[in-house]
Amino acid sequence: MTTAIDITDVTRTCQNAVSTAALITALESAWAAIRERHPEVPAAVIVVGSGSPTKPNQGMKWGHFAALRWQAGDTQLPEILISGEGLTREPEAVFTTLLHEATHALADVRGIQDTSRQGRWHNKKFSTLAAELGMSTTKDDKLGYSPCTLTDLTRARYKAVIADLSEALRFYRHPEPTGEGKSRTNNNNGVSCECECPRKLRISKAAFEEGPIVCATCGAAFLPEDIDRDTYEHPTFATGRAGDGQATDDPEDDDPMVFYDPTGERFGLPTYPFKFAPDGLLTRRQLRDRQLRPGGQEPAAQILWRRGKRVAYLFRLDLAVPKRTATPAQRAAIDTALTARRTCPDCRQVKPYYIPRRTGTCLDCHGDDR
Known part of the structure; x- marks a missing residue:
């Protein structure tokens, strides 16, 4: 003969029933x-x-x-x-x-x-x-x-x-311990970058400063995680439009006035150091901040800095025109086109990423085909 056990003791692992x-x-x-x-x-x-x-x-x-x-x-x-x-x-x-x-x-x-x-x-x-x-x-x-x-x-x-x-709100969950972890003591290959897919790669700082590495899938540049992608202006490959403006290891290149060439005799285009551009000349970003665009004009000058590894072209403010505003029909067409790029042709699902061109299908369908 067995008797029912009445559990009345509440312990750390034995609690009264609750419902969420x-x-x-x-x-x-x-x-x-x-x-x-x-x-x-x-x-x-x-x-x-x-x-x-x-x-x-x-x-x-x-x-x-x-x-x-x-x-x-x-x-x-x-x-x-x-x-x-x-x-x-x-x-x-x-x-x-x-x-x-x-x-x-x-x-x-x-x-x-x-x-x-x-x-x-x-x-x-x-x-x-x-x-x-x-x-x-x-x-x-x-x-x-x-x-x-x-x-x-x-x-x-x-x-x-x-x-x-x-x-x-009568319940909450206790955080899980993560441990201290082990930090890396050196960083010989120290720039971790990712695109908007996102995919990641790690490159040396010197290689990153040479110029942009662009993802063939999403078309975005690989940038470090702590960079504001909305405002970042990536280094370019060229140091100027013409002339012999090649970066060298000469310590003189650390002097920003090395790039002061208002006549363009050396670089083929009037050139100024960073923050030394004359009034009336603005970069594309500065024009955008004023709701303007170059309007088809050729660059009037350029800015060089970082030993000539970075360049920004300057345009005349008096020749700039107002930015074009997309019509509702154009915006709708753009949204439709972007949605089409995210729609898998096999499963017809809209994905949170662009369908890779190299596969032609979403990652789920491509994985099923393997």
Whole structure:
């Protein structure tokens, strides 16, 4: 004869039963509230999981968006992950993470590439979409425009939703230990670069400064992770349009006035050191900042620096013309063309990357053919 054992002792490994159903329901309701105000934001599967870093030099992840990660019958749905470690934050911060991931979802629906560097760098397109959803962004040196905060109007609109979240936030996940790790003591091949696919390569600093290495798949240059791709101007191969302006190991080349050649006798084009250009001559970037473009004019002069390894052409300000603005039809055509480049011809799925030309299919289909 056996008797039932009544377990009444609660220990570290034996706890009373709990349910996270209310938490998931609150997160799903918050997502539904976002979609109600912004119908283009797609339906998604909301999950709570680990946000702990896997390496000592990585930071905590509050959430992520993954396109077409779940299958429900004939429907593919994206995934929105909210990290359990982040549930210790204020309810408004948790909701801001949801709205942040909704921005990525909106970018995916519209075929806009809003991130690079494996999703870490958030570009200006992300900032624009975040503002559309009611957030303000600030620029971080490593993450771009990833940091977001709710505007006062958005905070008021979702006040009831945030209050419901506050009632449901009764759980959180403990961070996982990553260990100290072993740091590298030398760096003989010290520039780690990646394109927008993203693919990575490591090259020497001297090789990087020689000129751009361009990815044949996405057409973007390989740049270090800590470089702002939106504003970076890569070194060029040439040191000038003509003449004998070759970089040498002469210590005199460290003197910026070596490149002072206002008549163009030496370099074939009027040449000035960095920050010594005369008034009335601007680079393409400076013209863009003024909403102008060269307008078909030939370069009037050039700037050389970094021992002649970098060049920027100068154009006359008085001959510059206003920048052209794309019409709605042109923007729609561009969006259609970019979406076509991300659509696999075999499975017809829209991928978060351009279909590689060397395979003609997405990475999933190409892997199945092997």
